[in-house]
Amino acid sequence: MSTFRVPRPAATAHEHGVALIMALLTLLVLSLAVAGIMMTLNTDTKVAGHQLRGSQAFYIAEAGVAEAEARIRFGDVPGTLNAKMVTQIFNAPAGSVPVLGTDSTALATLQPSGAFLDYSTATKTDRVLTISYKTDAARNIIYRYDVSKNPSIQTQSGLPIYVIRSTGVKGTDRSTVVTEVVQRPFNVNVKGAMACNVGIDFSGTSWVCGHNHSVDTPAGSDNQAMCSPWELDPGLSGAWSCNAITTSGASFQDGNPAISQNQVGFYNGPWECLGLSQQEFFTWVGAPYAAELNPPRGLVYHDNDGLTQNMSGSWHYNGGNGEGLLYCDGDLQINGNFNYVGLIYVEGNLDINGTAWILGGIIVRGITTVKIANGNFTTLYSADAIQQKIAKYGGTMMKLSWREAS
Numbered sequence: 001m002s003t004f005r006v007p008r009p010a011a012t013a014h015e016h017g018v019a020l021i022m023a024l025l026t027l028l029v030l031s032l033a034v035a036g037i038m039m040t041l042n043t044d045t046k047v048a049g050h051q052l053r054g055s056q057a058f059y060i061a062e063a064g065v066a067e068a069e070a071r072i073r074f075g076d077v078p079g080t081l082n083a084k085m086v087t088q089i090f091n092a093p094a095g096s097v098p099v100l101g102t103d104s105t106a107l108a109t110l111q112p113s114g115a116f117l118d119y120s121t122a123t124k125t126d127r128v129l130t131i132s133y134k135t136d137a138a139r140n141i142i143y144r145y146d147v148s149k150n151p152s153i154q155t156q157s158g159l160p161i162y163v164i165r166s167t168g169v170k171g172t173d174r175s176t177v178v179t180e181v182v183q184r185p186f187n188v189n190v191k192g193a194m195a196c197n198v199g200i201d202f203s204g205t206s207w208v209c210g211h212n213h214s215v216d217t218p219a220g221s222d223n224q225a226m227c228s229p230w231e232l233d234p235g236l237s238g239a240w241s242c243n244a245i246t247t248s249g250a251s252f253q254d255g256n257p258a259i260s261q262n263q264v265g266f267y268n269g270p271w272e273c274l275g276l277s278q279q280e281f282f283t284w285v286g287a288p289y290a291a292e293l294n295p296p297r298g299l300v301y302h303d304n305d306g307l308t309q310n311m312s313g314s315w316h317y318n319g320g321n322g323e324g325l326l327y328c329d330g331d332l333q334i335n336g337n338f339n340y341v342g343l344i345y346v347e348g349n350l351d352i353n354g355t356a357w358i359l360g361g362i363i364v365r366g367i368t369t370v371k372i373a374n375g376n377f378t379t380l381y382s383a384d385a386i387q388q389k390i391a392k393y394g395g396t397m398m399k400l401s402w403r404e405a406s
Helices: 013-074 224-230 278-285 383-394
Strands: 086-090 104-108 129-133 162-170 173-183 192-196 200-202 205-209 231-233 237-241 245-247 251-254 297-302 313-328 330-346 350-352 355-364 370-372 376-381 397-405
Touching: 013 086, 013 129, 013 162, 013 173, 013 397, 173 383, 192 205, 192 376, 200 237, 205 237, 224 231, 237 251, 278 297, 297 383, 313 383, 330 383, 350 355, 355 383
Parallel strands: 086 104, 192 237, 192 355, 200 245, 200 370, 205 251, 205 376, 297 313, 313 330, 330 350, 330 355, 355 376
Antiparallel strands: 086 129, 129 162, 162 173, 173 397
16 A cells, blocks of 8 residues: 655745755854854963963062061161151162162162062162051151050051052063061060169169150250150159169169169069060070170170070170160170160179160169169160060061052
């Protein structure tokens, strides 16, 4: 039995046209899809490359911040507390840095020659690695950080705040980082401008004041008229002792109160003055010096035999200017004209034969009564002098704020 099939009518010209158009549209869609995939891959590649370079530029900028912090710690950045101070670090060898203005300091990078990371430039541009103080809009007043104050960021006391601006470049991408930092503050515990475990006999010419003085107090200030413009607050005792304090002659004590005698609680060691453990202190202060340093600047630890706190050494400073921490495991004799800003800690006896001017504080464990009978002795308590000078040589950096800038 045969099957009857109805013949299919021949396609019209219109149908052929529609089929052709549909085929062309299908090809077009497929072509656009392929092109889209290729474009996406190309775009993703470009985006990935941009992101990679952007990340590299960011880390290069952070490397610039690290060098700036190191230069502050090394003392390469002037600590003059000039609110208009600017220090710029150039990607140039020493001797090839540009000349800057009177309030500015130009430094050559510490990076190895021929391997400079691109976080600065060799000439004066807007990308030079720059360090300045955080100031008011007029650049007359420096903002400071003092953890004991509320708010801690203010303009009266504490460590100056530095602003670091670093721009890293990788290819066509750049990243600018602005960081505010301070040198690590220490938890300083000082009992008076002069604190002794033994008695004190003020029988010569001396001026001991426990009012808290500015770190800017001019050297040589040694009376009320000269010191009062630099006094920030009542502060501490002028003289503090675990034994008796006697006064006569041209000696004057001032503070809050002027003297505190027959006290208890002398330090077990200098670490207690700085809020450190004994182990932390000796790791931090470093190896001792057997002989005097000229001048005594930085963390200066004197010991003659490697046996801590046995008071066996003796050191003589015959004038000069020092700053930081001066720790003597033994006796200290000061002759000539000696100026010091920071903290002096003496395990043995103290002998003054010249003119000694100390801004910060002095602590003496002693064996016999400290007799201030000769020379001209002045000690003015200054919390900022102790903090800033010790932090300058022995502190790490602490970030207060961080942001990316355009």
